[in-house]
Amino acid sequence: KLLSHAQRDHSCVGDPLSVTRTRMLLALRINVLAKGYSGTSLETLEAMIKAFNASCLSWVPEKGTVGASGDLAPLAHLALGLMGEGRMWSPQSGWADAKTVLEGHGLKPLQLKPKEGLALINGTQLITSLGAEAVERALSVAKQADVIAALTLEALRGTTKAFHQVIHAARPHPGQIQVAQRLRSLLDSEVFPSQISESHRSCSRVQDAYTLRCIPQVHGVVNDTIGFVQKVISTEMNSATDNPLVFVEFRETISGGNFHGEYPAKALDYLAIGVQELASISERRIERLVNPTHSELPAFLVKEGGLNCGFMVAHCTAAALVSENKTLCHPSSVDSLSTSAATEDHVSMGGWAARKALTVVEHVEQVLAIELLAACQALEFLHPLKTTAPLEKVHELLRSVISPWDRDRVMSSDIKAAHTLIKQQKVWKTVQPFMEEYRRKMKCDWEYSSSTLRPSQTPTLLSL
Template sequence: MYVCSFPVVVYGVNTGFGKFAHTLIPKDKLIVERTRMLLALRINVLAKGYSGVSMETIQAMVKAFNASCLSWVPEKGTVGASGDLAPLAHLTLGLMGEGRMWSPQRGWDHAKTVLECHGLTPLVLKPKEGIGLINGTQMMSSLAAEAVERAVGVARQADIIAALSLEALRGTTKAFHSDVHAVRPHPGQIEVALRLRSLLHSDIFPSQISDSHRTCDRVQDAYTLRCIPQVHGVANDTIAFVKSILSTELNSATDNPLVFAERGETISGGNFHGEYPAKALDYLAIGVHELASMSERRTERLVNPSLSELPAFLVQDGGLNSGFMIAHCTAAALVSESKTLCHPSSVDSLSTSAATEDHVSMGGWAARKALRVVEHVEQVLAIELLAACQALEFLRPLKSTTPLEKVHELVRTVVRPWDHDRQMSPDIEAAHTLLREEKVWEVARPYMDQYRDRLGLKPLPLDD
């Protein structure tokens, strides 16, 4: 703890190992991929021509971007108005040859050394360029872009995983009938119901599992199965709303003052204020969290023999083996932590700069915690994916629909069935990787498109 709190270099604690013993590991910084995104967005804003920054400076920044010369940027320290001042100041500092910088060729080193290694010259700022380089919402927006893209990916795969769980729990598809959703026509709800119909038992993709319980006396399922379109649907609509806000923000001039060179006028305004992305990111965290909340409850149903009629914790020889018991505990812990993270950061404000900047957005924290919530959602759904595939093993030799069997086959390429207790973290990580890389979506999508085509419906858009 002492070493982490003070500037003391200790091997293996804040340095790498072996050959990397002399490589200092910075803490609480943006990973280089996020810093690269931050630099790209800042260049995009400056290139619009309203910041009073010279073409020479912008071109120098582009050269640094192309060489992946990336400044050390702390992930904390912005209140989101006047923009992300501290992180953007660090971004600029490295470009000026001060502080630390990273590149693929040099690793972490003094910024001037890294720039010189790539034949680049440190920036020499001209009038107006100091404030022009550090004033804007690009820190929160760069993190927001990642959060939204990951949310899009996990939300559409959540529908597939939920369909697997419903099949394993031998639920009914009646609640997904198009007439039910036509009378409450929220776009996300209608789309999720259609996705579920394309994955579950139908004339196009029949399911032996579904046929096996067709005559059962169950009227309806629990909410986490029956209400998937309604809950997943609003998560999808939330993501779409946030994406529209962010698309505008990413391509806006968020500097102050703004320079309107064509008429020789400079105007002080408030485009640096991060309230738009901050509010949208708080909304994103709340909306996407429900995917994990639903998922954890479905996992509970899968592992609970009184609810699933499957072996307890999805393993034979219970007691000797614990199966998915602790994996479900992990899912519950992640969901509980996310509940706290979903408290809106943008409802907070602290006056800064001697009460001149007397209302701030806290958008940086909104972005960081939204990203963490999205990651938790991915991890919780990875656990459900493993549990649902394991549950299907107990229903063999019956088969599910073709798209769901293809998903099961995909999972089995990286995780073998659970026949006795073993370390589960590698399995969860493997499933998480499938979701991060959208492999589950890729394997199911052709069949979903086929279903739509057979019904004369439009195929899914390429970027959906």
């Protein structure tokens, strides 16, 4: 009974986690306990697995952790439902009394044994579960940002010269090389010629603005940032993070600090700062699309500009989201407030780092959705010229759910539809077969990218 007080006297505030996020939280908690360092019984672990398999999920508010002795408050709420107290959700019952939900699935509330009260509430699983989602969504949007940027470059009649292999081999950051490869596989080449590119091949423009010319350098470091954070979060997901830890082989129970959330907190602050740059550069590309001074396209990408606003307010929305992200990118992990009578005197604030990283990623998705809409609208004004086969397919994908703009209409539903395409990775899935075809036919492009130029070398390069 005394041990169960650890669950009852911890409290959070705010809206509950979504069902999907609570399920992820429970999965990670089970994974940690299954490692055998937490001192929990097999009976308790099996009961948690049965609850997970039945999707019996506790009511866990999203706010209230400082990431000190782990995510004490939210994990306490997670355990409370499993004990048959508070509220719980399942597909069968919806939200209801926890004991009733468990009994409806033939499950018994947990009866805590020695050490189990602490074991169930100690750890970084809230930070890590939300962080894992942020990483996965960041990986997805970063790939699709390259595709959308390629569409914009075509719509603005930019050059592909800045993406030549030799440039990126001379500064061989992995992400930069990867993004340049993707752009080469999507834009005008021997494999996928572009009528748009051919139409301005002899123009007098020497080079493009940074938002087009420097896509590999800016998008590339985002890719490398996400890769670093992915490694940290993957390690954290598969680590014993509660306290004290039980080492059976040494017959020792040792108090330590694996619960401290600094690793995922710092990494997720870094993720937010990194992935935000995709929105920042995207918004500048949107500006070039809607501004006839830079684009040679109709103002705000609509006919009869005096009667229609076109993409003017959509650009304002993108600018607003980028501005919000600038505030959200202030690192939460640089803050610390002493808690628990100065025993927990340095904390990570990792819960907030995870939640705002997710918010930043969602804003990035929405800004890129607006760029996708604007780039495809711009291509309408270049007809009958066509872009490359993969980019034409992306244009067709968008047009399967959103018609071109000929006069003003409610745009929020269009942005939402484009955002859904990005969240479902449909933009990426559309171009993947074409990128594989390019890779097969231009094998030397991929092989060369892994090499590094030396001053004495004069490489023979494929002209793209």
